[in-house]
């Protein structure tokens with residue numbers, strides 16, 4: 001049984017690598033990592049690097065920020081379906097998401113990481129690493 | 140083990156809105172004494188307290204509230220416990236209280252909740268609400284609660300092939316309906332306000348998380364609510380109009396990213412509702428009206444589908460066709476819902492119970508559902524993470 005801590009997950013993300021777990025029983029990928037396979041519940045897992053590519057499943061541009069995030073608005077949060085199946089939440093690097101609208105759904109992206117200052121309630125007290133999605137084509 | 144029948148003796152709710160001059164304890168106490176005053180019991184009859192609160196630590200610097208509350212309201216020394224399940228806090232508390240009475244642990248208990256989010260201000264309130272998303276992998280991107288439902292709205296539009304602008308027009312009708320009913324509810328945050336909104340008012344209000352605008356969202360609210368529960372035998376001895384708990388259900392899920400496209404089908408809600416229907420020996424067709432967790436317009440639409448009232452993808456049409464309005468086949472949120480009545484998170488679940496009980500007793504004069512005998516509540520905690528459904532009726536379970 002192998003595991004990936006959240007610190008390792010975000011350390012790798014800052015280097016442009018997406019780390020997850022592959023299930024040796026059912027073959028499914030779990031990303032971000034957790035204690036068991038997200039598909040079958042097995043703990044027979046091995047660490048695996050994912051391709052770091054996926055497609056936008058949905059997104060929203062946030063105009064009203066929670067305390068601690070006010071300097072970052074407006075920002076666009078997206079959910080990306082990874083090539084290997086899992087979905088992850090991150091920020092879409094784009095200025096005009098609302099003008100493009102629903103056409104962004106299905107667009108291919110590449111995943112990286114960007115460091116932000118942490119905030120009072122965030123679990124990592126040193127930094128906040130945000131998964132960042134870059135569109136493979138421009139609009 | 141066979142469960143005993145359980146009934147509601149009394150219900151109470153504060154006015155929802157802005158309460159800068161009342162603590163979490165005060166708000167609960169006010170709701171409690173309203174419920175107590177109509178229950179025809181003595182304080183010593185109440186054996187336990189079940190209290191729902193979401194973010195007392197962040198809004199009022201207070202945790203460990205249940206013991207303080209029991210002491211303050213005259214229930215010195217009884218077992219008291221706090222439940223936290225985001226917006227479903229007092230619904231989880233209600234279900235636990237119901238199960239304890241049904242299984243004979245107690246004969247009579249009080250359950251309720253209180254919360255002060257309006258008083259906390261928008262920035263703290265938004266951050267506090269966001270503690271109900273995955274604190275690490277979702278919060279890092281700054282995902283907020285309106286954000287969660289904005290993601291769901293865009294996914295719903297894509298999945299069911301309804302253009303986003305057409306969907307938003309139907310979502311606006313949920314806001315119009317619920318504000319219309321909230322505006323005539325004297326206990327609602329928006330009593331006498333926004334009772335005559337137009338689609339353009341909703342679409343053109345300030346964008347919070349695109350595509351959701353201010354009028355797609357419920358407000359930040361301070362308030363309290365309480366319910367006194369007892370075994371049906373106990374209840375029938377002390378009140379003339381007990382309302383019976385016919386069925387309850389609860390289910391859950393991981394973060395939004397674990398639920399993937401299932402988020403728009405709200406699978407935990409489907410499971411919780413099926414559990415409640417099974418226990419009550421009823422089907423969705425038997426339900427006369429529902430108080431549903433409309434924290435955002437799209438949330439009401441998704442809920443009516445997952446609970447089994449409409450097919451997946453058809454909930455938006457139901458509101459457009461009038462089915463969920465007060466004169467329709469299935470009135471949804473005749474009390475104004477979270478959008479019109481307000482959403483004091485930890486108090487919301489038992490305030491839905493309050494509205495259903497009042498409606499079933501025929502005491503809901505300002506927006507009555509005709510001949511209502513069976514009503515249902517639906518409370519969602521977090522990003523589809525905790526779901527609780529409760530079915531109530533004027534006759535014992537068959």
Ligand SMILES: [Zn+2]
Pocket residue numbers: 023024025026027028037038039040041042
């Ligand atoms: Zn597996």
